Amino acid sequence: MGDAAKFDPKSLRPATKLVHGGTMRSQFGETSEAIFLTQGYVYDSMETAEARFNGERPGYVYARYNNPTVSMFEERMALLEGAEAARATASGMAAVTAAIMGQLKAGDHVVAARALFGSCRYVVEELAPRFGVACTLVDGRDLAQWKAAMRPNTKTLFLESPTNPTLELVDIAGVAEIAHAGGATLVVDNVFATPLLQKPFELGADCVVYSATKHVDGQGRVLGGVVLASAKFIETHVHNFLRQTGPALSPFNAWVLLKSLETLPLRVAAASANAAKVADWLASRPEVSRTIYPGRDDHPQAALARRQMSGGGSLVAFEVAGGKAGAFAFGNGLSIVKISNNLGDSKSLVTHPATTTHQRLSPEARAEGGITDGLLRLSVGLEDSDDLIADLARAFDGARLRQAAE
Ligand SMILES: *Cc1c(COP(=O)(O)O)cnc(C)c1O
Numbered sequence: 001m002g003d004a005a006k007f008d009p010k011s012l013r014p015a016t017k018l019v020h021g022g023t024m025r026s027q028f029g030e031t032s033e034a035i036f037l038t039q040g041y042v043y044d045s046m047e048t049a050e051a052r053f054n055g056e057r058p059g060y061v062y063a064r065y066n067n068p069t070v071s072m073f074e075e076r077m078a079l080l081e082g083a084e085a086a087r088a089t090a091s092g093m094a095a096v097t098a099a100i101m102g103q104l105k106a107g108d109h110v111v112a113a114r115a116l117f118g119s120c121r122y123v124v125e126e127l128a129p130r131f132g133v134a135c136t137l138v139d140g141r142d143l144a145q146w147k148a149a150m151r152p153n154t155k156t157l158f159l160e161s162p163t164n165p166t167l168e169l170v171d172i173a174g175v176a177e178i179a180h181a182g183g184a185t186l187v188v189d190n191v192f193a194t195p196l197l198q199k200p201f202e203l204g205a206d207c208v209v210y211s212a213t214k215h216v217d218g219q220g221r222v223l224g225g226v227v228l229a230s231a232k233f234i235e236t237h238v239h240n241f242l243r244q245t246g247p248a249l250s251p252f253n254a255w256v257l258l259k260s261l262e263t264l265p266l267r268v269a270a271a272s273a274n275a276a277k278v279a280d281w282l283a284s285r286p287e288v289s290r291t292i293y294p295g296r297d298d299h300p301q302a303a304l305a306r307r308q309m310s311g312g313g314s315l316v317a318f319e320v321a322g323g324k325a326g327a328f329a330f331g332n333g334l335s336i337v338k339i340s341n342n343l344g345d346s347k348s349l350v351t352h353p354a355t356t357t358h359q360r361l362s363p364e365a366r367a368e369g370g371i372t373d374g375l376l377r378l379s380v381g382l383e384d385s386d387d388l389i390a391d392l393a394r395a396f397d398g399a400r401l402r403q404a405a406e
Contacts, residue, residue, distance in 0.1 A: 092211020176204025
C-alpha cells in the first residue's frame, strides 16, 4: 500500500498496471497477492465494530460486501479500464444483471441490440418485462434503429461488440450519443473485444461489463464478472443491488483472476496474432464460403473496426460448405482444437452455434442473425499457429473424404 505514495498507478501503462495495480500487502510483506479466504472479520473492540458498521471507520465487515482479495481484483480492473469504480461478481451474468436491472424500475424502457449473448438477451427480453420494464430489440448495426427505438422513459441501452457468434460490430460512439441525447445510459458488454483492444469509456459508454470467465481468466478455470463505471453510477445503481442480492465473487476465484490479469496483455496479443493468421488461412480455403474476422479488410464493417478496436481479437467465425453435416464432419476431425463453448481460453475451442449456444432461437431468428447451419465459431488460443493450421487442414481433408464416401 506504501507504493501509492511513490507513484500514481493511473499514470502507468496497461502492462504495469496489470502486474502491480491494486496490490495490498499484509504485515508479512508477501511478494504475490494473498488469498484472504475468509467470510468475515474480527474487530479489536465493540467500538471498532460499531464504527465499521456505521461507516465512520473504513474496513471490512462481511465477505458478501467486500474482501481484500476481491478488492485487489476490482482495483486492478478499474485501473486497466480507466474507471473510477469496479464491483466484482460471481459470474459475467451476475455483472450484466446488476448493471441492467440495478438501473431499472417498473415503467422504464430499455433498448438493446438483438445480437446478444443468449443469457443477456434473456435479462432484457424476458426478465425485465416481468417487472414492468418494456424492452425494444434493434439491429445493433443500424444507428437509425437505435434512434427510432428511444422513448421518453428509456433509461438504458445495452450492446455487445463484436457480437457472438457472427462478430458484427456496433458503433459504440454513435449509440452513446443517441443514449445521452435521450437522457439514457449506455452499458457495453466488452467481452469479445477484451479490455485491451477496445475502450468503451473513451467511446462514451457509461458502464462496461465483463465475464471474467473468458479472456481475464483465460485458462478455463473459474467463473467471474465485473461491472465498471463512475463512482456515482456504481453508488446509485450497482453497490446496493450487489450487496443485498449477494452474487459475490469468491476470494479464491478473485485471486485466480487477479493473477491472470498479470499476463492478460501477453495472452491477448498472442491469441490475436494467431487468430489473424488462422483467419487469413481460412479465407484462402475452398471449403470456406465466408470468413468473419474484425481484423480483416473484408469484414463488412472493417472501417468501424479500425475506428473503435486496436486489434481483431481472438475470435474467428467461418462458414463451411455442406451445412450442418459439413460443420460436424469438420469439427469431429479436429484434434488440437477442442469442441467447447468457452472462449478466450489458452486452448483453441470450436463451437457450432446453431446446435449449441443458439439452439434455443427459432430457425427464423437464427437466419436473421446470420447463424447458418455451416457456421462455426473458433476461439483461437495460445498454441503454435502452424500446429493449429495443420489441425484445421487435417479436419478439412478428413471431412471431404467422409462427405465423398457418403
Ligand atoms: C460468457 C459471456 C457472458 C456471461 O458470462 P458468464 O461468466 O458465463 O456468466 C456474458 N456476455 C458475453 C458476451 C459472454 O461471452
